[in-house]
Amino acid sequence: MANILSQDEIDALMGAVDDEEEAGAEAQAAEPSSHAGEERERKVTLYDFRRPNRSFFREQLRIFESIHDGFARQYGAGLAAYLRSMVEIEIVSADQLTYGEYVLSLPSSTSLYIFDLQPLEGRAVMEVNPSLTLSIVDRLFGGAGKEASFTRDLTDIETAVMTRLVQRALSVLAQAWRGVYKIEPTLAAYETKPVMMHLMSNSESVVLITFELKTQYTSGQISLCYPYSSMEPIMPRITQTRLTTRRADASAAEQRWIQDQLGASILPVSAVLGTAELTVRDFLKMRTGDVLPLGRWVHEPVDLLFGGEAKALARPGLKGNYRCVQVESLIPYGGEDESGEAA
Helix, strand or coil: CCCCCCHHHHHHHHHHHHHHHHHHHHHHHHHHHHHHHHHHHCCCCCCCCCCCCCCCCHHHHHHHHHHHHHHHHHHHHHHHHHHCCCEEEEEEEEEEEEHHHHHHHCCCCCEEEEEEEECCCCEEEEEECHHHHHHHHHHHCCCCCCCCCCCCCCCHHHHHHHHHHHHHHHHHHHHHHCCCCCCEEEEEEEECCHHHCCCCCCCCEEEEEEEEEEECCCEEEEEEEEEHHHHHHHHHHHHHCCCCCCHHHCCHHHHHHHHHHHHCCCCCEEEECCCCCCCHHHHHHCCCCCCCCCCCCCCCCEEEEECCEEEEEEEEEEECCEEEEEEEEECCCCCECCCCCEC
16 A cells, blocks of 8 residues: 655645746746847848849949040030030039939929930930030021020920930940940930939939030030949949040040041131221221222232131132132141241
8 A cells, every 4th residue: 555645745745846837937937038138139231122232333333434434525526526616525423323313303394315225125314404405506506605594495496406416426425335335325215304204213223424514605414324224234344344534545446536527527718818907987988999908918828717717828819700719838836837937
């Protein structure tokens, strides 16, 4: 027969069970605190959904700047020949921002030229400042190209003229990109209201290249906007490209292009028979038949002006029924003709 436990033995066993339950409860209570410590040790990284992790490296932005520095030099020379005026284009910056920020930075009304980047996907944008556009149009239509006192939308004829200039710019842009990737920019659309230009989502990363264009009478900005999604396939090539921005090292292709543009420009030529000075009183008294001495002997050659500057001495005469001049000597830089006489 089994031994019967006394009351003291029963109390001792019950006390041991209570101690084990209390120890288990304390262990369970301690576990959440340790987990809380682990949670505190974890590092949390903030993610900005407006700026997704699709960005250009600083070195890539510098290469973008180098590519478009060549574009600025080539297009500036061609535009100067086309406008027959002093034109200087300089790159200002190459920045990364979102497409939404780019649209907000534009004037409410401007000239936006949207072009394809074949064979790449997507489209890019060239924006020309309104005051600059009106100045260029004024110059092309025979004016001096002075800065407009107010901005307005272009007429259909003015838009067609500016479109031709932009197409020239895209041709030069293709040459500038040739050292990295063969892109064929093709004009696709024209827009004047940035808010109507829905090319990509506002959160899309873009690279913005800004230029400063200066003429004799005005200055303004031109910008190029490339989406990251279009440039992403050629990022390895851009990263591996090493370009120089030294102006003295223009490539042979750039030099030929500049020579072709300058060679096709029109240079006005005029022959000056002589000059005279009159007082205002004599000018007001002048009548038909009056003779004005021009201060030059009959046997002396006349000045031949090219673009308003004396570059040669010539002898006037007739060829058939037309007046003409025969070049006798050239005036080199410095002001003396080939015979050594001062012009």
